[in-house]
């Protein structure tokens with residue numbers, strides 16, 4: 001049986017596209033009020049339109065997770081509209097292809113700022129609000145198999161995702177006494193905005209499939225189902241600080 005999120009107030013970042021959009025839609029289908037965040041205003045408006053059409057309560061703000069003042073304003077907006085926050089699924093991130101020898105400092109800082117500092121900023125703000133309001137619930141951060149594999153051409157991205165995994169474990173042990181479970185997901189190759197250019201290349205789908213154990217590439221909905229599972233107290237009440245590989249078996253090959 002799927003967990004119901006009826007009446008829960010959940011923040012979803014990176015919701016203009018891919019996994020974040022899929023997560024927002026799935027949680028709304030299961031009854032959640034969803035606050036969606038993404039600087040990509042056009043995609044965010046499309047997600048908002050879909051959620052409203054499905055009858056959900058929505059707050060949509062085109063902000064960056066790496067902007068602490070904007071994130072604080074969002075938290076206050078959600079608290080005053082819905083009385084508090086029950087959870088977070090943090091998907092927002094950027095990808096820059098460059099190996100460690102080619103990565104310049106500006107690229108390094110850009111990726112670390114959005115992917116790692118952004119995870120801290122939004123996680124810190126959400127957890128602070130949940131603790132202050134005595135709300136129990138879950139936080140799910142999206143890391144990547146790049147957090148555990150030695151993938152070439154992804155120096156800053158891999159470092160940022162390794163940091164997301166470590167931060168998630170650290171927050172998990174600290175927040176558990178407050179009834180907040182933190183977990184993270186390591187997707188493999190997923191069809192989304194981040195990978196659409198690669199998938200347009202001839203034979204790319206077959207090549208990517210061959211690197212998996214299952215032979216199939218996940219879609220955003222597969223990741224959304226895993227997020228809902230980890231977020232749900234009934235489904236994952238005893239799973240804490242865990243990194244779930246949703247990677248078509250890439251990491252067991």
Ligand SMILES: NC(=O)c1ccc[n+]([C@@H]2O[C@H](COP(=O)([O-])OP(=O)(O)OC[C@H]3O[C@@H](n4cnc5c(N)ncnc54)[C@H](O)[C@@H]3O)[C@@H](O)[C@H]2O)c1
Nearest residue numbers: 014016017018019040064065092093144189190192193194
């Ligand atoms: N697609 C994959 O193969 C893959 C694999 C492993 C991990 N991931 C991770 O999954 C997550 C979701 O990515 P996706 O694949 O759905 O890609 P996507 O590009 O479709 O979605 C990422 C979203 O994050 C948003 N974003 C960028 N900067 C942001 C910021 N500063 N604040 C808030 N949002 C911001 C983008 O606008 C975009 O809408 C990311 O954390 C990504 O690193 C993706």
